[in-house]
Amino acid sequence: MTKGVSSFISLSLCLLAIHIGTSVSVVLQNPSQLSSRASFDFIVVGSGPGGATVASRLSENHRFNVLLIEAGTDNEGVLDLQVPGFMLQIPKTYEWNTTTAPIASLGGRSIDFQRGHVLGGGSSVNGMAYTRGAADDYNRWARLTGDDGWRWNNLWKYIRKNERFTTAPNSRNVTGEFNPEFHGYSGTLQVSVQGAPHTLLDRLALESVQAQNEFSFNRDYNSGRPIGLGFLQTTIGNGERSSAATGYLNASVRARPNLTILLNTFVTRVLSAGRESKTNRINSIEIGNRAERRILRTITANNEVILSAGVLGSPQILLNSGIGDTRELNALGIRTIHNLPDVGRNFADHVNLAVTYLPTANATPPIDPVSAMQQWTTSRSGPFIGQVFNANHLLLARIPSNSSVWNGRQDPSSGSYTPHIEHIPMELAYPGLSMIGGLAVLLQPTSVGSVKLRSKSPFDEIILQPGYLQSQLDLDVLAEGIRLVKRFTSTPGWANVLGAPTYPDPDVLPRNEWVVAVRQQASAGLHGVGTASMSPRSSRDGVVTPDLKVKGLEGLRVVDASVIPKPSSGHTQVPVYILAERAAELIAEDWSRGR
Numbered sequence: 001m002t003k004g005v006s007s008f009i010s011l012s013l014c015l016l017a018i019h020i021g022t023s024v025s026v027v028l029q030n031p032s033q034l035s036s037r038a039s040f041d042f043i044v045v046g047s048g049p050g051g052a053t054v055a056s057r058l059s060e061n062h063r064f065n066v067l068l069i070e071a072g073t074d075n076e077g078v079l080d081l082q083v084p085g086f087m088l089q090i091p092k093t094y095e096w097n098t099t100t101a102p103i104a105s106l107g108g109r110s111i112d113f114q115r116g117h118v119l120g121g122g123s124s125v126n127g128m129a130y131t132r133g134a135a136d137d138y139n140r141w142a143r144l145t146g147d148d149g150w151r152w153n154n155l156w157k158y159i160r161k162n163e164r165f166t167t168a169p170n171s172r173n174v175t176g177e178f179n180p181e182f183h184g185y186s187g188t189l190q191v192s193v194q195g196a197p198h199t200l201l202d203r204l205a206l207e208s209v210q211a212q213n214e215f216s217f218n219r220d221y222n223s224g225r226p227i228g229l230g231f232l233q234t235t236i237g238n239g240e241r242s243s244a245a246t247g248y249l250n251a252s253v254r255a256r257p258n259l260t261i262l263l264n265t266f267v268t269r270v271l272s273a274g275r276e277s278k279t280n281r282i283n284s285i286e287i288g289n290r291a292e293r294r295i296l297r298t299i300t301a302n303n304e305v306i307l308s309a310g311v312l313g314s315p316q317i318l319l320n321s322g323i324g325d326t327r328e329l330n331a332l333g334i335r336t337i338h339n340l341p342d343v344g345r346n347f348a349d350h351v352n353l354a355v356t357y358l359p360t361a362n363a364t365p366p367i368d369p370v371s372a373m374q375q376w377t378t379s380r381s382g383p384f385i386g387q388v389f390n391a392n393h394l395l396l397a398r399i400p401s402n403s404s405v406w407n408g409r410q411d412p413s414s415g416s417y418t419p420h421i422e423h424i425p426m427e428l429a430y431p432g433l434s435m436i437g438g439l440a441v442l443l444q445p446t447s448v449g450s451v452k453l454r455s456k457s458p459f460d461e462i463i464l465q466p467g468y469l470q471s472q473l474d475l476d477v478l479a480e481g482i483r484l485v486k487r488f489t490s491t492p493g494w495a496n497v498l499g500a501p502t503y504p505d506p507d508v509l510p511r512n513e514w515v516v517a518v519r520q521q522a523s524a525g526l527h528g529v530g531t532a533s534m535s536p537r538s539s540r541d542g543v544v545t546p547d548l549k550v551k552g553l554e555g556l557r558v559v560d561a562s563v564i565p566k567p568s569s570g571h572t573q574v575p576v577y578i579l580a581e582r583a584a585e586l587i588a589e590d591w592s593r594g595r
Contacts, residue, residue, distance in 0.1 A: 027263055042066045042587070044308055046069070048310060048576070050579070051580075052248040053583075059259035067299065071264070075243065076245075084241055085387070085388050094117055099112055100112075103467070113528075132575065133226070133570030134569045137575070146546065152224055159184060159578055160186075161581050162581050163189055164185060164189060165191050195386055200363070204493045215229055218396075226417070228397075232392055267285050268458035269322075283301060304555050306556075307558045308580070310560050311530070314562045315532055315562060316451065323337060324344060326339040343532060352523045353440045354503055354523075355440045357502060358499035358500045359499055367383050369430070389426035390429065397419055398421075399421070414569070420481070421443060424441075440478065440482050441481075441525060445474050446471040478522075531543075531562040
C-alpha cells in the first residue's frame with residue numbers, strides 16, 4: 001500500500017479508535033504471570049483455527065482445566081485485525097515474518113511465508129475466504145487414513161458446529177447467492193456473502209458465465225461440488241473480520257474459570273515423563289524467551305499436550321524435542337526420543353500467479369480511504385466491510401480430462417468434482433495503486449518440500465524449503481490455468497476495462513522464457529499442509545494416527561494443517577476448523593471415559 005494511503009488510514013485510526021470497544025477479559029500477558037502451582041489437564045500450543053477450536057471446546061467441560069498458549073499478542077482492540085479492508089496493511093508485529101530458504105525452482109528467490117503471530121493465528125491476518133473445498137478432498141483423508149470418520153458426509157455436524165452464517169453487513173438481499181441448505185446458523189465462526197458493493201466486477205463476472213458455455217454458475221461452491229463461478233463467502237460478520245480468536249475465544253469463553261490463555265509465550269519443546277514412566281509418554285512442555293534465547297520453565301499436562309502451532313511451528317517443536325528422523329537429529333546434536341522420519345517432510349502448498357492488467361479509464365475510480373473508514377466506523381458500510389481487492393466472486397475450474405496436460409500423467413486431484421485452478425476476479429483501486437484481473441491459483445500441486453531445523457537451538461529460525469513448481473506437471477497445469485483465466489476475461493465487457501497485461505502469457509512467450517518469468521513471479525499460496533501427516537495406525541509412513549495422536553507416543557496430538565495429508569482445493573483455514581471440531585470431540589471422548 002502506498003505511503004499516501006497509509007497516512008490517510010493512520011489518521012483515521014487515530015481519530016476513530018475510540019469507537020472500537022474491547023471486551024473485558026482475563027488473560028496472562030507473559031509466563032511470569034502463571035503460577036508455578038498451576039495445574040492443567042490439557043495444554044494446547046497455538047491459538048489458530050486448530051488450537052483455539054480445541055481449547056474452546058475442551059473448556060466447555062468444566063472438569064477439564066485447559067491452558068492455551070499463544071506466542072504472539074492479543075487480538076482485541078486492534079483495528080488492523082478488525083477491519084476487513086485493512087488486510088493488506090496488517091503490521092508485521094502480528095506475523096512471524098518467516099522467509100523461505102532460496103528456492104531453486106523459483107529462480108533462487110527467497111519469498112515471504114505469512115503466519116499469524118497473534119491470538120487467532122492465521123485466521124487473524126488472512127484473506128478471510130471461506131472455502132471448504134471438494135467433498136472428495138475429505139473422502140481422500142478417509143481413504144488415506146482408513147478412518148471413515150473423515151468422510152465428507154460424516155463431517156457435516158462439525159461444519160455446522162463451526163459455522164454461523166449471517167446476513168451481509170449492509171443487509172442487502174443475497175437470495176440466490178448461496179444455498180441455505182449447505183450452511184450452519186448457530187455455530188461459532190461468522191460467515192457471510194461479501195457485503196461490499198462491487199458493481200463492475202459483479203457485472204463482468206456474470207457476463208463471462210452467460211456468454212461462454214465453458215463456465216457455469218454455482219449457487220454455492222461450499223456444497224462439496226465447487227466447480228463453477230459462485231459468490232464469494234468470507235469469514236466476515238457485521239462488517240468485521242471473524243477469526244478463531246473472535247469466535248472461539250470471545251468474552252464469554254475467556255471468562256471460563258477452567259481456561260487460561262497465556263500470551264507472548266514461546267514453546268521450545270515437548271518433554272517426556274522420563275524414567276518415572278514405563279511408556280514413551282509426553283507430559284509437559286518447555287517454554288523460553290526468544291529475545292534472550294533462554295529457557296524459562298516447564299509446564300505439565302495431566303492428560304495431553306496438543307500441538308496446534310501450524311504447518312511450520314508444529315514440526316519445529318517436534319524436531320526440537322527429538323521427535324523426527326534420527327539421522328538428521330543426530331547430525332544436529334539433538335538426542336532422539338522417538339524416531340519418526342516423516343516429521344517436517346511432505347510440505348505442500350498452493351501456488352499463486354497474478355494474472356493482472358493495468359486498468360483502463362473505464363475501471364472503478366480509486367476509493368477515498370478516509371471516507372471509507374468513516375463509513376465503516378459509523379455504520380459498518382462502504383468498501384472496508386469487504387476484502388480490499390473488491391473480490392465478490394470465486395471461479396473454481398478443472399482442466400478437462402482430454403487435455404494434453406494429462407498425457408501419460410496421473411491427475412493429482414481428489415476426484416472428478418475437485419478443481420485444479422482457482423480464480424478470484426479482483427480490482428484494486430486505491431490512490432496510486434491500481435490493478436485489475438486476479439490470481440490463477442494452482443490447487444493440486446505435485447511438488448513437495450520440507451521443514452527442517454537450522455541448528456540444535458530451539459530459538460533459531462526453521463529452514464522452509466517449499467519446493468514450489470519443481471514438477472513439470474505443476475508448470476503445465478498453471479499454464480492451462482492462465483489460459484482459462486484469459487478465456488474467462490475475454491468478453492467485450494472485460495476488454496473495456498483491461499489495459500496492458502502484467503503477467504507472463506504462455507501463448508506469447510516462448511516456453512523457456514515463460515518458465516523463467518513464472519519462476520520469478522509465482523508466490524506462496526499460504527495454505528501449507530502435510531508436515532505431520534495423518535496415516536493409518538499400522539503404517540510406518542506419516543506422523544499421526546487418524547485420531548491425530550503422534551505415532552509411538554502417548555499424551556501428544558497434533559491438530560492443525562500439518563496433519564492434512566494432501567492439499568485441499570479450498571483455502572486451508574476451513575478444513576482446519578472442521579478437523580479441529582472433530583479432534584476436540586475425539587479428545588473429550590477419550591478422557592470422559594476415565595482414561
